Amino acid sequence: MTVSLSGTEVAKQIASQFPEAIAESSNQAVVVKTEYLLKVAEFLKNSPDFDFNYLNDMTAADYYDYFEVVFQLSSLNLNHKLMLKTRCYERLKPAVPSVCCLWRGAELMEREIYDLMGITFTGHPNLKRIVLWEGFQGHPLRKDYL
Amino acid sequence: MEVEKPVESRCFDLQTELDRTEGANTEVLKAKSIAPIPDPDEWLEKSLERNILLTTVDTLVDWARRSALWTVICFPACCAFEFIATAGPRFDISRFGMEIIRASPRQADLMITAGTLTWKMAPQVRRIYDQMAEPKWVIAMGACGCSGGIFASSYSVVPGYNRIVPVDVYVPGCPPRPEALLYGVRMLQNKIAREHVDIKLPFPLTGTKKEG
Numbered sequence: 001m002t003v004s005l006s007g008t009e010v011a012k013q014i015a016s017q018f019p020e021a022i023a024e025s026s027n028q029a030v031v032v033k034t035e036y037l038l039k040v041a042e043f044l045k046n047s048p049d050f051d052f053n054y055l056n057d058m059t060a061a062d063y064y065d066y067f068e069v070v071f072q073l074s075s076l077n078l079n080h081k082l083m084l085k086t087r088c089y090e091r092l093k094p095a096v097p098s099v100c101c102l103w104r105g106a107e108l109m110e111r112e113i114y115d116l117m118g119i120t121f122t123g124h125p126n127l128k129r130i131v132l133w134e135g136f137q138g139h140p141l142r143k144d145y146l
Numbered sequence: 147m148e149v150e151k152p153v154e155s156r157c158f159d160l161q162t163e164l165d166r167t168e169g170a171n172t173e174v175l176k177a178k179s180i181a182p183i184p185d186p187d188e189w190l191e192k193s194l195e196r197n198i199l200l201t202t203v204d205t206l207v208d209w210a211r212r213s214a215l216w217t218v219i220c221f222p223a224c225c226a227f228e229f230i231a232t233a234g235p236r237f238d239i240s241r242f243g244m245e246i247i248r249a250s251p252r253q254a255d256l257m258i259t260a261g262t263l264t265w266k267m268a269p270q271v272r273r274i275y276d277q278m279a280e281p282k283w284v285i286a287m288g289a290c291g292c293s294g295g296i297f298a299s300s301y302s303v304v305p306g307y308n309r310i311v312p313v314d315v316y317v318p319g320c321p322p323r324p325e326a327l328l329y330g331v332r333m334l335q336n337k338i339a340r341e342h343v344d345i346k347l348p349f350p351l352t353g354t355k356k357e358g
Contacts, residue, residue, distance in 0.1 A: 131266070132266060
C-alpha cells in the first residue's frame with residue numbers, strides 16, 4: 001500500500017532547504033509559494049529521501065480569491081505519495097512556473113489547465129488550448145465564467 | 147501347409163485393398179456425375195416462363211437503395227454501444243443488409259450519429275458527411291444527436307446534429323434501445339421507398355444522333 005506522507009513532516013524538510021518556501025502545511029498537503037514551486041519540486045524529485053519520480057495528476061481549482069494548482073506526486077521506488085499545492089492570487093493574468101522540465105507528463109495536463117482555467121505556465125514548451133478549439137473566448141472552469 | 151506371410155507383406159496387401167475401395171468410390175461418383183442435372187425450374191408452368199414482371203424505376207432503385215444501407219463509422223460517444231448491440235447477433239441489423247459498417251465514408255450511404263458532438267469535433271463530422279457519396283442519409287441517434295441532450299446548454303456541445311448536417315430520422319432516447327434504432331432504420335427505409343429517382347442518362351432517350 002502506498003504510504004501518504006504527512007504534509008507537515010515534508011514541509012519541515014523543505015523548510016530546512018528553503019526557509020521561505022512554505023505557505024501552509026497540513027496532514028494532507030503542502031502549500032508552497034509560487035515563486036519557490038520549481039525549486040521545491042526539483043528538491044522533492046531529486047532528493048533521495050523523497051524521490052518523487054512520478055507525477056500522477058495535476059489539476060487546478062478556483063477559490064474566488066485565488067487559484068490553487070494541485071500536484072499529486074508519488075515515488076515508484078519508495079512507494080509513497082504527497083499532495084503539493086501552490087496558490088496564485090493574481091486573477092487577471094495568473095501565472096505559475098511550469099514543471100515540464102521535471103516531469104514530461106505535466107505537459108498535457110498544464111495545457112488542459114491553461115485551456116479550462118486560464119493559468120499561464122511560464123516555461124511551458126507549447127502552451128496552447130488542448131480541449132477547446134483555438135479562438136474560444138474565456139476559460140470555462142473558472143467560477144466567473146458564464 | 148500354408149506358409150504365413152511376413153508382416154510387411156500383409157501390411158502391403160491391406161493398403162492395396164484400401165486403395166481399391168477408394169478407387170471404386172471415386173468411379174461411382176464419377177459415373178453419377180455424367181447423369182444430367184435436373185432443371186430446378188421444371189415445376190414452373192410454361193406460361194409463367196413467358197411472363198414479364200412490370201415495375202417502375204423508382205420502386206426498383208429505391209428497393210435497391212434501402213435494402214443495403216451501409217453505415218459509416220462516425221460514433222463520437224456512448225450511443226455507439228447501443229449501435230454495437232444492434233449490430234450484434236441478438237438484434238442483427240444484417241437482416242436489413244446493414245451489417246457492413248464502412249470505415250471509409252466514400253463507401254457508405256448512411257450516417258448514424260451515435261453520441262454527443264462537441265464543437266471541436268464538428269468540422270470532422272461535417273467532413274465525413276461531405277465525403278459520403280450521394281445519395282446519403284443521416285439518422286440522429288439519441289438525445290444528444292437530436293438536440294444536444296443534457297449537454298445542450300454547455301459551452302462546447304453542438305445542440306443537435308441538424309446544426310451540422312441535414313438529418314432524416316430522429317431516434318430519441320438516452321441511449322435509445324436497439325429496438326428503437328431498428329424502428330428508426332425502418333422509418334428511414336419507408337422514407338427512401340417514397341423517394342423519386344431522377345436518373346440522368348448520358349444520352350437523350352429520343353435516340354436522335356447528333357450530327358457533327
